[in-house]
Amino acid sequence: MEKISMKAYAVKHKLSLFNVVKMIKSGNIPTETVVENGKDVVYILIDEAVEKEVSRSIVSVENKEPYSLRKENERLKKEIEKLKEEIILLKKRV
Numbered sequence: 001m002e003k004i005s006m007k008a009y010a011v012k013h014k015l016s017l018f019n020v021v022k023m024i025k026s027g028n029i030p031t032e033t034v035v036e037n038g039k040d041v042v043y044i045l046i047d048e049a050v051e052k053e054v055s056r057s058i059v060s061v062e063n064k065e066p067y068s069l070r071k072e073n074e075r076l077k078k079e080i081e082k083l084k085e086e087i088i089l090l091k092k093r094v
Contacts, residue, residue, distance in 0.1 A: 001045050001046065001047055002045070003032060003043040003044070003045055003046070004043065004044055004046060005019050005041070005042075005043060005044070006021065006024070006042055009046075009054060011027075013054070013055070013058060015058065016071040018049065019028045020044075024042065024044070025029040025053070028054065028057070029044055029045075029050065029054060030044070030047070030050060032045055033041065042056055
């Protein structure tokens, strides 16, 4: 088992320190607290099984579908048409 700091872990997995702290507090990653120079320092224990589980739970940018502006544009146009129809219906009621 290897020990690394929270910052090194965040850099390794391309996460923010906030997300690493959340994972530690929820118990997703095993940690060890060591007193260095009178301060408590948290080290993350790296184990192969835990790393595989954590890497599966982290949503990487590469796994996401490419964003299509054309699809989004079509969706927004349909939404605009629905809103226009709704406005016309409301105007008729008033």
